[in-house]
Amino acid sequence: MSNGNVIYFDHEGDFSLWEQTCLPIGNGYIGASMFGGIRTERIVFNEKTLWAGGPCENRPDYYGGNKRDRYKYVKQVQEELKNGSYDKVLELLPKLTGDGDFGSYLLLCDMVIDFNVPNGQASNYRRALDLDKSLYTCEFEIGGVKYTREAFASYPARIMAFRFSASQKGKLGFSLWVDKTHPCTIDAEGNLMCYSGYVEDNGMRFDARAMVQTDGEILTTGGKLIVKDATEAVLYLTAATDYEMKYPDYRSNIDPATVTIPLVQAASMLGWDALYQEHYADYSSIFNRVELKLNDEEADMPADRLIEAYRRGERAAMNKLESLYFQYGRYLLISSSREGSLPANLQGVWNESNTPPWCCDYHINVNLQMNYWGAYNTNMAETVPPLVDFLDSLREPGRITAKEYYNIISTEDQPENGWTAHTQCSPFGWTAPGWDFYWGWSTAAVAWLMQNIWEHYEFTGDKRYLAEKIYPIMRESVRFYTQWLIYDEKQDRFVSSPTYSPEHGPATIGNTYEQSLIAQLFEDFLKAAEALNTDPELCHRVKELLPRLKPYSVGKTGLLKEWYEEDEPDFDSSKVQKNHRHISHLMGLYPGKYINHSRPELMQAAIATMNDRGDESTGWARAYKINLWARTGDGNRTYKLLNGLLSSCTFVNLWDFHPPFQIDGNFGASAGIAEMLVQSHEGVIRLLPALPDEWKSGSFRGLCARGGFVINASWENGEIVSAEVFSKNGGECRLELPANGIIEKIIINTGKNEKEIIMPVK
Numbered sequence: 001m002s003n004g005n006v007i008y009f010d011h012e013g014d015f016s017l018w019e020q021t022c023l024p025i026g027n028g029y030i031g032a033s034m035f036g037g038i039r040t041e042r043i044v045f046n047e048k049t050l051w052a053g054g055p056c057e058n059r060p061d062y063y064g065g066n067k068r069d070r071y072k073y074v075k076q077v078q079e080e081l082k083n084g085s086y087d088k089v090l091e092l093l094p095k096l097t098g099d100g101d102f103g104s105y106l107l108l109c110d111m112v113i114d115f116n117v118p119n120g121q122a123s124n125y126r127r128a129l130d131l132d133k134s135l136y137t138c139e140f141e142i143g144g145v146k147y148t149r150e151a152f153a154s155y156p157a158r159i160m161a162f163r164f165s166a167s168q169k170g171k172l173g174f175s176l177w178v179d180k181t182h183p184c185t186i187d188a189e190g191n192l193m194c195y196s197g198y199v200e201d202n203g204m205r206f207d208a209r210a211m212v213q214t215d216g217e218i219l220t221t222g223g224k225l226i227v228k229d230a231t232e233a234v235l236y237l238t239a240a241t242d243y244e245m246k247y248p249d250y251r252s253n254i255d256p257a258t259v260t261i262p263l264v265q266a267a268s269m270l271g272w273d274a275l276y277q278e279h280y281a282d283y284s285s286i287f288n289r290v291e292l293k294l295n296d297e298e299a300d301m302p303a304d305r306l307i308e309a310y311r312r313g314e315r316a317a318m319n320k321l322e323s324l325y326f327q328y329g330r331y332l333l334i335s336s337s338r339e340g341s342l343p344a345n346l347q348g349v350w351n352e353s354n355t356p357p358w359c360c361d362y363h364i365n366v367n368l369q370m371n372y373w374g375a376y377n378t379n380m381a382e383t384v385p386p387l388v389d390f391l392d393s394l395r396e397p398g399r400i401t402a403k404e405y406y407n408i409i410s411t412e413d414q415p416e417n418g419w420t421a422h423t424q425c426s427p428f429g430w431t432a433p434g435w436d437f438y439w440g441w442s443t444a445a446v447a448w449l450m451q452n453i454w455e456h457y458e459f460t461g462d463k464r465y466l467a468e469k470i471y472p473i474m475r476e477s478v479r480f481y482t483q484w485l486i487y488d489e490k491q492d493r494f495v496s497s498p499t500y501s502p503e504h505g506p507a508t509i510g511n512t513y514e515q516s517l518i519a520q521l522f523e524d525f526l527k528a529a530e531a532l533n534t535d536p537e538l539c540h541r542v543k544e545l546l547p548r549l550k551p552y553s554v555g556k557t558g559l560l561k562e563w564y565e566e567d568e569p570d571f572d573s574s575k576v577q578k579n580h581r582h583i584s585h586l587m588g589l590y591p592g593k594y595i596n597h598s599r600p601e602l603m604q605a606a607i608a609t610m611n612d613r614g615d616e617s618t619g620w621a622r623a624y625k626i627n628l629w630a631r632t633g634d635g636n637r638t639y640k641l642l643n644g645l646l647s648s649c650t651f652v653n654l655w656d657f658h659p660p661f662q663i664d665g666n667f668g669a670s671a672g673i674a675e676m677l678v679q680s681h682e683g684v685i686r687l688l689p690a691l692p693d694e695w696k697s698g699s700f701r702g703l704c705a706r707g708g709f710v711i712n713a714s715w716e717n718g719e720i721v722s723a724e725v726f727s728k729n730g731g732e733c734r735l736e737l738p739a740n741g742i743i744e745k746i747i748i749n750t751g752k753n754e755k756e757i758i759m760p761v762k
């Protein structure tokens with residue numbers, strides 16, 4: 001069952017270094033991270049909807065962070081920018097902000113387990129996360145007894161299960177208690193432990209349940225659940241809140257205990273084995289679709305040593321870490337984003353703090369987008385519905401932001417007239433600009449997110465989902481931008497204004513970030529409307545605007561301009577940071593499509609821009625650059641970025657760091673590795689489009705291309721030796737091989753009519 005995709009250690013993790021040493025499990029709704037403590041284990045327990053902030057009794061005037069009537073100032077800023085009165089612009093920008101009372105993702109609690117283990121030194125210690133099995137294990141021997149602890153998080157059962165066992169009868173004992181809590185009651189009675197309470201800030205109710213099954217004795221005292229003289233014990237753990245993704249209250253009237261009680265009961269009736277079978281069937285049906293093998297030799301060593309060997313450039317360790325990291329991104333997304341859950345946040349679902357970095361929120365000026373870049377090309381479409389549903393839920397509150405800041409008003413006659421959101425979003429419909437203009441204003445962030453969900457149709461061809469879910473969200477976003485754009489005489493184009501390139505430079509008119517994202521949205525929207533044969537009027541308007549957006553221009557230095565005005569003498573460069581982590585003017589190269597091989601001038605300017613920015617950066621920014629370089633076709637340079645990320649921005653538990661830990665880099669790099677092997681954004685499928693010299697031979701199975709194609713391939717000495725393309729929808733397949741790729745045959749298996757075409761290629 002295991003293909004060797006295992007992250008393991010030969011020592012315990014460190015409770016004080018959670019983000020560096022824990023190993024995580026999750027099912028989208030809930031998550032746990034463990035340290036493999038021999039005598040004491042700490043399970044950091046998360047429920048993804050547990051948030052502070054939002055509407056509640058204490059906050060009766062909650063308005064999604066919006067301030068009223070700000071569009072008047074926005075209009076003034078537009079005017080002053082046009083007049084070139086930059087001092088006045090600077091005075092006005094603080095008005096283009098939202099509230100600061102945003103809230104935060106919270107820790108549910110720590111579950112602490114004090115184990116009775118014999119005195120002495122443990123031997124043969126190993127704690128491991130097996131990505132193929134989606135199973136965590138911790139094993140060691142002490143006093144002649146072998147102890148085994150296992151855990152997994154099941155999506156179908158909405159349960160996390162932990163099994164503790166001893167190799168000798170009656171040698172297992174522990175006491176379980178809850179630490180770091182919110183206002184609550186903790187009851188332990190019979191074989192059940194209940195931690196039930198509310199979030200102080202907003203009254204959100206939660207309920208967490210643990211049920212133990214054991215052959216030993218169970219005692220309860222003072223909120224602790226104690227197991228004695230056992231050989232095996234299984235703990236079923238789950239949690240729920242009364243959060244509901246529904247504007248304006250975001251609360252259900254369901255008691256969370258009515259969710260958790262049946263879940264632990266059902267799990268305990270199934271038992272460990274059946275529960276695991278069900279979990280494995282669900283998880284592996286997604287995870288096992290994709291395999292990746294790089295070169296021949298793969299090192300087998302603990303993750304901390306693997307990273308050290310990687311840094312030393314040991315080839316076998318590098319092969320291993322690169323493919324393991326790729327698969328880890330897939331594991332993490334399956335574990336933190338499944339239908340019915342909120343999307344993966346800045347840390348997926350895992351969080352040990354009530355004041356996590358950036359509130360562990362939904363950042364949409366790159367981070368949330370990046371979380372889902374690998375969802376389609378690495379064959380995990382099932383992870384995306386949380387994103388689609390979340391964006392759908394932002395439409396209603398996003399209309400208020402459209403009204404207050406942009407004067408775009410939805411009425412009874414035109415109820416879906418435009419929605420928007422800015423840099424920071426919460427599950428309580430927080431769509432307002434941030435409390436500081438210089439990171440918080442990002443009018444085109446939603447256009448960017450539309451690329452993520454449009455990909456659903458590009459990769460799956462699922463017209464029903466397009467019509468029912470994706471198109472209405474895109475359409476309303478397009479309505480917003482068609483009304484927002486204004487004609488600028490000086491620039492002779494339709495522009496978004498003011499614009500702010502994340503998160504540096506001056507506020508300007510029509511920067512490349514915004515113009516290019518809106519242009520890509522318009523292009524995608526026209527295809528969507530065409531596929532559904534609808535909305536001729538809106539399409540007409542979009543067709544008028546699209547050629548007049550003119551997003552890209554090359555500056556005097558040969559670089560792609562980030563700011564349209566940057567070559568002008570009065571351009572304020574005081575806020576420009578040469579090596580800034582955001583390279584927002586390259587949206588058209590990746591994830592957009594406009595800068596491609598058919599436009600060599602833009603491609604050259606993009607490459608020059610990347611060289612100018614440099615390769616060093618924070619975790620997610622390096623992951624972004626992997627994808628950007630992959631699109632240029634320069635495999636060796638792409639590899640250099642991957643190497644930098646793994647050597648310099650990866651904790652020993654293989655979580656990406658910014659620092660601190662930020663999961664987007666894991667997801668972005670995983671997507672980027674796939675982008676090195678298959679690309680499909682230019683109307684053809686390219687095999688090995690950015691293969692580095694370091695990957696002399698290898699193979700992959702199950703990567704996806706636009707058009708509903710699934711691809712397997714292997715290569716030797718950098719040349720393709722076999723490839724199979726499976727079509728889910730039976731459409732036309734255009735393949736492009738590497739220039740010197742001589743292959744024997746390609747099998748195109750049209751899934752629909754089972755026809756197999758053997759196509760010799762020389």
Ligand code: FUC
Binds near residue numbers: 358365503582618662
């Ligand atoms: C973006 C980045 C920051 C950080 C934050 C969560 O705004 O610029 O570096 O990653 O998101």
